[in-house]
Amino acid sequence: MNLVAAVVVAVFYLLHQDVWFWREARPLVFGFLPIALFYHAAYTAGCALLLWLMVRIAWPGHLDPSGHE
Amino acid sequence: MIQAAVVFAYLAIALYIGIFAFRSSRGRADAEDYFLAGRSLGPAVFLLSLFGANMTAFSILGASGHAFANGIITFGLMASSSALVIPLSLLVIGTRLWALGRRHGFITPVQMFRDRWECGHIGTVIFAVQAVLLVPYIIIAVMGGGTTLAAVSGGAIPFWLGGAIVSLVVMGYVFFGGMRGTAWVNTLQTVLFLLFGTIAVVVIGAGMGGFSAAMESLASSAATAPLLTRERFAPLYFFSYTFIPLSSIAFPHIGIFCLTAQRLGHFRKTVIIYPIAMLAIWLPSVFLGLAANAAHDVPAIESKLEARAELASGGAALAPVERDRLRVQAGGDDVILRLVDGYAPVWLAAILGACVMAAVMASDSQILALSTMFTEDVFAFYGGKARFGQAVQVTTGRVFVVLITIVAYAIAMRMPQSIFDIATQYAFAGYSALSPLLVAAIFWKGSTKWGALASTVWTAAAVAAVAVIQQSIPSPPPGSAVTVWSAFGADIITRAPQGALVLGFLPVVPMTILSALLMWVVSLMTARARPNAATMARYF
Numbered sequence: 111m112n113l114v115a116a117v118v119v120a121v122f123y124l125l126h127q128d129v130w131f132w133r134e135a136r137p138l139v140f141g142f143l144p145i146a147l148f149y150h151a152a153y154t155a156g157c158a159l160l161l162w163l164m165v166r167i168a169w170p171g172h173l174d175p176s177g178h179e
Numbered sequence: 180m181i182q183a184a185v186v187f188a189y190l191a192i193a194l195y196i197g198i199f200a201f202r203s204s205r206g207r208a209d210a211e212d213y214f215l216a217g218r219s220l221g222p223a224v225f226l227l228s229l230f231g232a233n234m235t236a237f238s239i240l241g242a243s244g245h246a247f248a249n250g251i252i253t254f255g256l257m258a259s260s261s262a263l264v265i266p267l268s269l270l271v272i273g274t275r276l277w278a279l280g281r282r283h284g285f286i287t288p289v290q291m292f293r294d295r296w297e298c299g300h301i302g303t304v305i306f307a308v309q310a311v312l313l314v315p316y317i318i319i320a321v322m323g324g325g326t327t328l329a330a331v332s333g334g335a336i337p338f339w340l341g342g343a344i345v346s347l348v349v350m351g352y353v354f355f356g357g358m359r360g361t362a363w364v365n366t367l368q369t370v371l372f373l374l375f376g377t378i379a380v381v382v383i384g385a386g387m388g389g390f391s392a393a394m395e396s397l398a399s400s401a402a403t404a405p406l407l408t409r410e411r412f413a414p415l416y417f418f419s420y421t422f423i424p425l426s427s428i429a430f431p432h433i434g435i436f437c438l439t440a441q442r443l444g445h446f447r448k449t450v451i452i453y454p455i456a457m458l459a460i461w462l463p464s465v466f467l468g469l470a471a472n473a474a475h476d477v478p479a480i481e482s483k484l485e486a487r488a489e490l491a492s493g494g495a496a497l498a499p500v501e502r503d504r505l506r507v508q509a510g511g512d513d514v515i516l517r518l519v520d521g522y523a524p525v526w527l528a529a530i531l532g533a534c535v536m537a538a539v540m541a542s543d544s545q546i547l548a549l550s551t552m553f554t555e556d557v558f559a560f561y562g563g564k565a566r567f568g569q570a571v572q573v574t575t576g577r578v579f580v581v582l583i584t585i586v587a588y589a590i591a592m593r594m595p596q597s598i599f600d601i602a603t604q605y606a607f608a609g610y611s612a613l614s615p616l617l618v619a620a621i622f623w624k625g626s627t628k629w630g631a632l633a634s635t636v637w638t639a640a641a642v643a644a645v646a647v648i649q650q651s652i653p654s655p656p657p658g659s660a661v662t663v664w665s666a667f668g669a670d671i672i673t674r675a676p677q678g679a680l681v682l683g684f685l686p687v688v689p690m691t692i693l694s695a696l697l698m699w700v701v702s703l704m705t706a707r708a709r710p711n712a713a714t715m716a717r718y719f
Binding site for chain 2: 119122123126127128132133134135136138141142143144145146147150151153154155157158160161162164165168169170171173174175178
């Protein structure tokens with residue numbers, strides 16, 4: 111499971127380096143948001159999903175001495 | 180003046196919260212209560228205050244100012260990379276810090292390093308480097324406070340006085356409230372500046388007649404079209420910035436915040452919601468900074484655009500003094516406040532000004548962290564606590580809060596650079612380079628105190644070298660770079676307008692990689708210095 115988590119994180123890290131939108135301003139998403147800025151905004155929202163997944167599959171519950179986990 | 184009055188009201192509320200926290204903690208005057216709020220923060224306060232501790236003047240003023248000058252790249256440089264790296268480091272490292280702190284009673288990261296590597300004075304060296312590197316972060320808050328109060332008062336409150344007022348208020352509630360007061364104020368601050376983004380976008384968008392026309396006008400001009408892309412920046416430069424968020428978990432104030440959670444489960448929501456909160460704050464800040472380039476009807480912004488155009492057309496022909504003057508005039512740290520001033524009704528501008536002030540004042544946790552580190556890692560370690568007791572230890576911490584605030588204020592009044600540059604080049608880069616210490620201490624049995632010392636000394640030397648290069652070689656005109664050191668026909672170190680570069684990378688990249696290498700190599704070379712089995716058993 112940890113290997114799967116590491117691979118998913120690595121893919122996400124690579125997706126941050128979006129050279130494909132480097133010189134592109136258009137299309138302006140919603141009429142005003144340059145495409146690369148929109149991409150990174152969507153990427154940021156995607157990080158929340160990734161972290162939800164990470165919490166599901168790699169939560170270190172064994173660290174809690176009180177047993178609440 | 181209505182704006183200034185609302186901002187002052189906000190400052191008074193923040194101060195009162197600190198005093199209220201002081202009153203509510205009477206009878207519990209022990210160090211753990213003052214410095215860690217008794218490890219009792221609930222899930223909402225933990226999430227909001229931890230996030231608020233990471234969001235400072237840098238997040239609103241610095242981000243919008245950087246976007247004003249550099250365009251959309253600002254979001255990818257800091258926000259989206261941080262949205263991945265910071266919560267991940269909280270999940271992987273922060274939770275383990277919490278567990279170790281609970282189990283062994285640590286209050287600071289240095290206490291853990293000393294215990295983990297069985298060292299004393301090396302811990303003091305780590306403390307000293309951490310303390311020196313934390314000061315720039317506090318300085319940018321003083322500068323942000325000065326900038327904000329000067330802007331909202333229409334210049335009636337000068338920069339030096341604004342910085343002094345904000346410093347006094349922050350010092351006041353940290354002094355009285357300790358971690359409890361700081362966390363409560365941070366919670367209020369985070370709620371305020373989360374609201375700021377949405378309100379500011381709606382109000383300024385309406386004032387500008389919609390953003391579509393503004394973006395079309397930027398795209399159609401050769402001078403401003405590059406702001407909508409990243410064509411003026413190298414991918415290596417962009418990649419370098421993914422190292423910066425590594426600094427977050429290595430910052431002592433974040434490490435210490437990780438110890439304040441009442442339960443491990445409080446990390447869950449924090450980790451998941453963190454990217455959304457980043458989006459809510461950084462997207463409006465960056466977008467508004469970009470849109471400001473089309474705000475020609477706001478005189479203060481138009482004057483900045485004229486100065487920038489003069490800088491670009493004058494280039495190398497300008498005298499250094501004139502270039503510096505134009506740079507100051509073109510500086511964008513106050514651009515979001517100017518937009519608010521230009522487009523929002525007075526009452527709303529006042530509330531938005533208070534929201535910006537909330538972000539600016541988030542240096543409280545850094546000041547408290549420095550105080551905590553001094554009293555635990557130096558005062559208590561060298562016998563002060565045993566000799567004088569916990570009450571004197573807490574008093575010492577309070578005195579240190581006052582001293583560090585005065586020092587940060589004095590330096591802030593002499594700093595010419597922008598908020599973004601100071602933060603990234605010194606505080607963030609230094610702490611990113613210190614992150615291998617934390618990783619090695621928690622995850623690598625083979626790490627030793629000598630590896631930790633090598634890594635720490637390297638970080639200090641590298642930050643000092645960057646500072647010397649940037650102070651001794653004036654910033655070149657936009658689009659050019661000065662070679663500092665070349666070898667084998669290649670420019671190894673250059674001085675660019677945005678700072679020193681190493682082979683095109685920001686210094687943070689070689690600093691962090693070499694720091695990790697030193698930790699690894701020196702630890703292997705000093706394997707005999709590994710802690711005894713009893714110590715290792717407590718960690719692995």
